[in-house]
Amino acid sequence: MKFIDFIKDRVMLLLLQGFAMFLLAGFLYATGYPTAYGAVIFLCWLLLLLAYLAVEYYRRKRYFKQMAEVLEHVDQRYLLGELMPESFRLEDHIYQDMIRKSNKSVIERIRQIEAEQKDYREYIESWVHEIKAPITGISLMCENHRDELTRRISLENQKIENYVDMALYYARSEEVYKDYVIQETDLQEVAREVLAKNKHYLIQNGIQAEVDCRHRAFTDQKWISFILNQLVLNATKYKGDSNACIKIETQEYAHGVRLLVSDNGIGIKEEELGRIYDKGFTGSNGRTHERSTGMGLYLCRKLCGRLGIDISARSREGAGTQIILEFPVSSYLSKL
Structure with missing residues (x-):
C-alpha cells in the first residue's frame, strides 16, 4: 500500500481537519488571542495529526502485508476469510464476516458442481459399458458371417467403438489416479x-x-x-x-x-x-x-x-x- 493512496483514502478527514483549523483561527482572531498562542496550538494540532496518520498508515500497511503473505503461502485461497489476521477495527471484522459467507457459498456451489460432474461421469461410464455389449455382438456376427457387407459393417462398428472409448477415457481423464496401475509394460x-x-x-x-x-x-x-x-x-x-x-x-x-x-x-x-x-x-x-x-x-x-x-x-x-x-x-x- 502506497502512502499517497492512503492519504487519498482519507481526504475527507483531512478536509475536515483543515476546516476545523480555519474555524479555530477565526475564533482566536476574533477574541484577540496573541498570534504566538495560535501558532503553538496549530503546530501541536498538526504534529498530532501527522503522528496519527503515520501510526495508522503503518498499522494498515502491516495488516495488508500479512494478508498478502497469507494469500501467497496458502494453497486454498478461498480460505482467506478464516486466515485473515486479527484486527481491532470494526470495518475489518465486517469484511471478514462477509468474505467468510461469500466463500462458504462458493464452496457449496463447487461441491454441487463436483457432485453433478460425478453423476454425469458415472452415467457416461455406465452408458459406455452398456453400449459395448451390442458393439461386441455386431463384431462377433460379422466374424461368423464374413462377406463384403459384413466387412464394411465391421469397419464402421470399429469406428463406433473407437469413439465410444474416447468418450469413456475423456470422462475418466480427470481422475486417472483412481484407475491406473503403474507396472513394467511390454x-x-x-x-x-x-x-x-x-x-x-x-x-x-x-x-x-x-x-x-x-x-x-x-x-x-x-x-x-x-x-x-x-x-x-x-x-x-x-x-x-x-x-x-x-x-x-x-x-x-x-x-x-x-x-x-x-x-x-x-x-x-x-x-x-x-x-x-x-x-x-x-x-x-x-x-x-x-x-x-x-x-x-x-x-x-x-x-x-x-x-x-x-x-x-x-x-x-x-x-x-x-x-x-x-x-x-x-x-x-x-x-x-
Whole structure:
C-alpha cells in the first residue's frame, strides 16, 4: 500500500481537519488571542495529526502485508476469510464476516458442481459399458458371417467403438489416479494389440505397419494402449496418397524410454504444429480431409500429463509426422 493512496483514502478527514483549523483561527482572531498562542496550538494540532496518520498508515500497511503473505503461502485461497489476521477495527471484522459467507457459498456451489460432474461421469461410464455389449455382438456376427457387407459393417462398428472409448477415457481423464496401475509394460505387445484392433481400418486405407519395440516402460498398459490407439488412428486419418506406412518403435535415452509413432502422411504445417494439442483444434488438414473432432491429441496430451509421460511432435508438411512419448524412469524405479 502506497502512502499517497492512503492519504487519498482519507481526504475527507483531512478536509475536515483543515476546516476545523480555519474555524479555530477565526475564533482566536476574533477574541484577540496573541498570534504566538495560535501558532503553538496549530503546530501541536498538526504534529498530532501527522503522528496519527503515520501510526495508522503503518498499522494498515502491516495488516495488508500479512494478508498478502497469507494469500501467497496458502494453497486454498478461498480460505482467506478464516486466515485473515486479527484486527481491532470494526470495518475489518465486517469484511471478514462477509468474505467468510461469500466463500462458504462458493464452496457449496463447487461441491454441487463436483457432485453433478460425478453423476454425469458415472452415467457416461455406465452408458459406455452398456453400449459395448451390442458393439461386441455386431463384431462377433460379422466374424461368423464374413462377406463384403459384413466387412464394411465391421469397419464402421470399429469406428463406433473407437469413439465410444474416447468418450469413456475423456470422462475418466480427470481422475486417472483412481484407475491406473503403474507396472513394467511390454510396449511391443501393446503396439501389436493396437494394430490388431485396427487391422480392418488399416487394410481398407492400404497402410502398412511396422513394429520394433524392444524396450519396456513403467506405465499403465490400458491407458497407454488408448493413447497409442489414438495416435494410430490419427496417422491413418492423415495418410499420404500412396505407400502409406506407420512405424512404431522404441529408443532408449538417458532418463528412460522413448516410444515413436511415425508416418509418411500429409504432415502438419509448421505454423500449426504448436496448436495440435489444443482442444477442438483441427487445423487445415481437418478441414480438407476426413472429418476430425480435434479431441484425439488433446486427450492424449491430457492423459500423458496425468501419467507423467512427455509428449512432443515433429512434422513437416508433405513429409509425415512423428509423435514422441517419453517414459522417464525415476531413481526409485531404476532400483527395482
